[in-house]
Amino acid sequence: MDGSLVRYSTSAGRWVLLATVLGSSLAFIDSTVVNIALPEIGRDLGADAAGLQWTINGYALSLAALILLGGSLGDRFGRKRIFMLGVAWFAVASLLCGLSPNVGWLIAARILQGIGGALLTPGSLAILEASFDREDRSKAIGAWSGLSGVGGALGPFIGGWLVGIGDWRYIFFINVPVAVVVLLVAARHVPExxxxxxxxxxxxxxxLTGAIGLAGLTYGFTAWPMRGAGDPVVLGTLALGVAGLLAFVLAERRSRQPMMPLPIFRNKAFSGANLVTFLVYGANGGVFFLFVINLQVVADFSPLLAGTALLPSTVLMLLFSARSGALGQRIGPRIPMTVGPLVCAVALMMMSRIGAGADYWTGVLPSVIVFGVGLTLLVAPLTSTALGALDDAYAGIASGVNNAVARAAGLLAVAVLPLAAGLGGGSLTDAAQLSPVYRNTMMICAALMVAGGVLAWFLIPNRLPAHTPVKSFCDPGAPPVHPSRTAPPVRSGR
Structure with a gap:
């Protein structure tokens, strides 16, 4: 490798894309497949409801709490190095999950999995931003978005198939050979x-303060629906989370080498992209949480049909996300980031009408296709803007911040939206109670999408200014080639 940036159309570019997609898919798929195996896990390990809940929450908690650290470590010690460390860590933790003799062991191993996910997730996008030629980055990120979306969509099918043919432990064991492939490809083809x-x-x-803040908020919002808003544990952990984040901001202002340099938020495009991310991913969190439940409980769809209902959206993203990224590169991100959420809002208003007796072909599929069109227009330009607004030197922390914002928005949506929609102490498995809650939630999510589109129009520039890229290099112990060490680290979002 000669140290130059790679092109999307070359074999080198395809190998880099393959490594990052497979690596990030490990974390994405494990966020979904475990849900399918929970009944088998409970029967095999004798776990109660709280133990099964922590099997899910332990992973989400450590991932959300440490994802900023993962991005910062990549910027400091090498994005390829930290990405590969995260993949290897995730593989070992997966092996421990599969060997779990009891639920306590499984929860501990899942927490370790979340740490591995926090190391590899921001690194995958940061590698794309730092490795590809500037003209090809949006296309590469678009392809990553589409292919990663397919991985996330296939997760439930893979999990159901593995549980059906054998044992729930297979859903963890299968991560090991995939991780080995990622490590081999990354070691040979990914530049540092x-x-x-x-x-x-x-x-x-x-x-410490960032982890306490994110962990407190994550746990508080996760416990909210079960314990209630006035529960001392909920209030205490939310207060701890807020205090931790305030302490984090103060610590970063005073630190000579901060994990998250606060001046990056002076960049209008970067701050705007993350505000849009919070709104639209909050809406997505509500949709992905309630849409499938509504199809089963209210519309009386089978679990298989409900689970495949959103696949057309995924197929659209797979086919056209790279082209959407290229379009955003050509005309600028403002228009697709404005139009995309508005199209999604139309789709969600259509989805709000899905009720008892709904037919898939006439009542569900049209809204799913419109939703897929909106996401295809939105996701690649949004991700490219969140990463491209800052100098390449900050690719890791930019990816970490954007991932943390997206995950926090999703957690908040799952916790708050059903309550805001009028569920109260009701049941999500009772059709009469769920139907109005679902309808109200879809309308709230549509409003969030509209707000995201409006913000994008006012905060996202037509063009991101050019900058001096950090060149790739092969030896992780050697200094990177950088033509201008005096170049400003943050670009203005004019």
Whole structure:
């Protein structure tokens, strides 16, 4: 490898894309397949409801709490190096999950899995941003979005198939050979990059306060629906989360080598992209949570049909996300980031009408296709803007921030939207109670999409200014080639 940036159309570019897609899919798929295996896990390990819940929440908690650290470590020590460490860590944790003799062991191993996911997830996008030629980045990120979406959509099918043919432990064991493939491809084909201005020192105060803040909010919002808003545990953990994040901001302002440099938020395009991310991914969280439940409980669809209902959206993203990224590169991100959420809002208003006796072909499929068109227009330009608004030296932390915002929005949506829609202490498995809650939730999500589109129009520029890229390099221990160490790290979002 000669140290130059790779092109999307070359074999080198395809290998880089393959490594990042497979690596990030490990974390994406494991967020969904475990849900399918929970009944088998409960029967095999004798786990109660709380133990099964923590099997899910332990992973989400450590992932959300440490994802910023993963992006920062990549910027400091090498994105390829931290990405590969995360993949290897995830594989070992998956093996421990599959060997679990009891639910306590499984929960601990799932927490370790979340740590691995926090190391590899921001690295996958940061590698794309730092490795591809500027003209090809949006296309590469679009292809990554589409292919990763397919991986997430296939997760429930893979999990159901593995549980059906054998044992729930297979859903964890299968991660090991996939991780080995990722490590082999990454070691041979992925170029190394890092922030030349970052030091090897870890911002310990920032790590601790950020982890406490994100973990507190994650746990508080996760416990809210079960315990109630006035429960002392909910209030205490939410207060701890807010205090932790405030302490994190103060620590980052005072640190000489902050994990998340606060001046990056002076960039209008970067801040705007993350605000849009929070709104639209909050809406997506509500849709993906309630849509399938409504199809089964209210419309009386089979689990298989309900689970495949959104596949047309995934297929559209797979086929056209790369082209959407290229379109955003050509005309600028503002228009697709404005139009995409508005199209999604129309789809969600259509989805709100899905009720008892709905027919898939006439009542469900049209809204799913419109939703897929909106997401295809939106996701690749949004991700490209969130990463491309800052200098390449900050690709890791930009990816970490955007991932943390998206995951926080999804957690908040699942916790708050059913309550805001009028569920109260009702049941999600009772058709009479769920029907109005679902309809109200879809309308709230549509409003969030509209707000995201409006914000994008006012905050996202027509063009992102050019910048000096950090060149790739092969030896992770060698200094990166950077033509201008005096270039400003943050670009203005004019």
């Amino acid at each position: 990059s890092r922030n030349p201005q970052a030091t090897g020192r870890i911002d310990v105060t920032g790590v």
